Amino acid sequence: MKNHHIIYAIFFISIILSANQQTATAQEKYVSKNGHIWFYSQTPLETIEAHNNQVATIINIKTGAIAFDLLMKSFKFKKALMEEHFNENYVHSETYPKCTFSGKIVDINNFNLTKNGKYKVEVEGDLTMHGVTKKIKQTGTLEVKDDKIYATSKFDVKPEDYNIEIPKLVRDKIASTIEVNVDIVYQLFEKR
Amino acid sequence: MKILFSIIFLFLLLNLKGRADENLLDELDSISEPKVEYETSAFKTTRIVSGHSIQSMKEGELEFRISHRFGSVNSGVDGFWGLDQSTIFLSLEYGITDWLELGIGRTSNEKTVHGFAKIGLLKQSKGEVNIPVSLSYFASAGINTMSWNDPKRENFFTSRLSFTHQLLIARKFNEYFSLQLTPTLIHLNLVPTALDDNDIFALGIGGRYKITNRVSLNMEYFYVARPTWNIENDFVNPLSIGVDIETGGHVFQIMLSNSLGMIEKHYIADNTGSWSKGDIHLGFNISRVFTLY
Numbered sequence: 001m002k003n004h005h006i007i008y009a010i011f012f013i014s015i016i017l018s019a020n021q022q023t024a025t026a027q028e029k030y031v032s033k034n035g036h037i038w039f040y041s042q043t044p045l046e047t048i049e050a051h052n053n054q055v056a057t058i059i060n061i062k063t064g065a066i067a068f069d070l071l072m073k074s075f076k077f078k079k080a081l082m083e084e085h086f087n088e089n090y091v092h093s094e095t096y097p098k099c100t101f102s103g104k105i106v107d108i109n110n111f112n113l114t115k116n117g118k119y120k121v122e123v124e125g126d127l128t129m130h131g132v133t134k135k136i137k138q139t140g141t142l143e144v145k146d147d148k149i150y151a152t153s154k155f156d157v158k159p160e161d162y163n164i165e166i167p168k169l170v171r172d173k174i175a176s177t178i179e180v181n182v183d184i185v186y187q188l189f190e191k192r
Numbered sequence: 193m194k195i196l197f198s199i200i201f202l203f204l205l206l207n208l209k210g211r212a213d214e215n216l217l218d219e220l221d222s223i224s225e226p227k228v229e230y231e232t233s234a235f236k237t238t239r240i241v242s243g244h245s246i247q248s249m250k251e252g253e254l255e256f257r258i259s260h261r262f263g264s265v266n267s268g269v270d271g272f273w274g275l276d277q278s279t280i281f282l283s284l285e286y287g288i289t290d291w292l293e294l295g296i297g298r299t300s301n302e303k304t305v306h307g308f309a310k311i312g313l314l315k316q317s318k319g320e321v322n323i324p325v326s327l328s329y330f331a332s333a334g335i336n337t338m339s340w341n342d343p344k345r346e347n348f349f350t351s352r353l354s355f356t357h358q359l360l361i362a363r364k365f366n367e368y369f370s371l372q373l374t375p376t377l378i379h380l381n382l383v384p385t386a387l388d389d390n391d392i393f394a395l396g397i398g399g400r401y402k403i404t405n406r407v408s409l410n411m412e413y414f415y416v417a418r419p420t421w422n423i424e425n426d427f428v429n430p431l432s433i434g435v436d437i438e439t440g441g442h443v444f445q446i447m448l449s450n451s452l453g454m455i456e457k458h459y460i461a462d463n464t465g466s467w468s469k470g471d472i473h474l475g476f477n478i479s480r481v482f483t484l485y
Contacts, residue, residue: 056224058216067216079483080250088233089405094367102217
């Protein structure tokens with residue numbers, strides 16, 4: 001029964017191939033568990049600034065897929081009262097604890113992120129916050145240096161796009177567009 | 193044979209599929225560090241109605257409170273349904289750290305100077321650490337500064353003092369609903385008659401329901417256990433309903449209560465007003481928070 005041997009051989013090769021592919025996939029993925037995202041709201045009356053240093057994010061440099069995941073409650077404000085109002089009255093962190101982004105780098109084939117260098121990229125995908133998902137397209141920079149990827153981006157978000165209501169009474173204190181900054185250092189994903 | 197072929201085929205297909213639509217968000221869940229998510233803001237401010245809530249000032253925050261109770265509604269046109277009279281309580285409350293608040297105040301009721309401490313012991317949390325309730329210990333002392341009832345007898349300074357100990361056990365069930373149990377011990381150094389107990393035990397229950405982002409409905413009741421009853425005074429358990437309105441740094445609390453008091457001794461131990469007899473007081477608290485640093 002020689003045929004059987006051939007089939008078994010194909011079977012094992014396919015298993016080995018699949019295992020190989022998984023290690024290959026891991027080589028393509030870069031992650032960060034403590035990425036930094038912060039935002040500003042600036043009006044003549046009040047400057048509001050909050051930082052989140054616990055952003056989890058992953059990037060696949062082959063496919064260009066990129067995802068972010070953060071807890072709204074992890075945004076830290078200078079004033080405790082602001083933080084309370086942010087969570088309680090604006091983004092409702094109890095009901096919508098997370099903000100996520102899932103998307104991809106546009107024209108990933110034009111970039112070789114295995115090589116050191118600075119690349120200006122465009123990222124598009126779904127930003128989900130306060131129970132609302134919006135398609136967004138923003139630019140950012142990726143700097144590849146010695147097996148690390150430094151990602152930065154700066155873009156504007158409109159609270160009203162995500163059904164975040166700002167009452168008339170405080171409209172002078174909260175900007176209608178919030179400046180969001182992203183600063184991530186990705187490292188090669190090593191499976192535990 | 194066919195089965196083997198189909199298995200191989202499936203394997204190859206799965207490999208390909210795994211490549212095509214990888215869900216990075218799911219993968220993120222598996223790599224992100226387990227976090228502790230603390231519950232915050234079970235109540236809008238440091239009082240449910242008259243009684244202390246689990247909330248306390250954060251480090252560097254100072255709260256100025258103006259609390260006011262009018263006379264009873266049953267005083268009729270002669271007392272302008274209570275608006276002729278007023279009892280006031282002014283206080284300053286400061287967060288030394290996120291878990292320690294100190295406060296000082298004075299109420300016109302028995303001209304009492306009042307000091308207290310609120311110490312956070314447990315914080316409700318979920319995620320990596322699961323704690324079902326928040327727990328704080330509250331202690332206060334009051335000094336009655338009125339002139340002596342009977343100046344002829346030997347009076348001691350200690351007779352002016354009263355003390356309160358409370359455990360504040362609160363749970364925020366969801367964004368809207370929070371509940372608090374408040375076991376209370378009040379110690380009065382001097383009581384009016386020999387029949388009165390110096391130690392009074394009570395159990396408070398208070399809750400809030402958020403109607404909108406900035407408005408909540410609050411209710412508070414204290415069951416007061418009195419083993420011996422004073423014959424002259426009919427003590428009544430305090431029941432209050434209120435509305436919290438938050439506007440930025442201010443919280444306005446408007447309430448109806450059968451109790452005139454604003455410190456524990458007065459609204460729990462000394463209350464004689466009764467809802468059924470119309471001893472209902474309109475009142476308000478205004479809280480203003482300043483961030484000092």
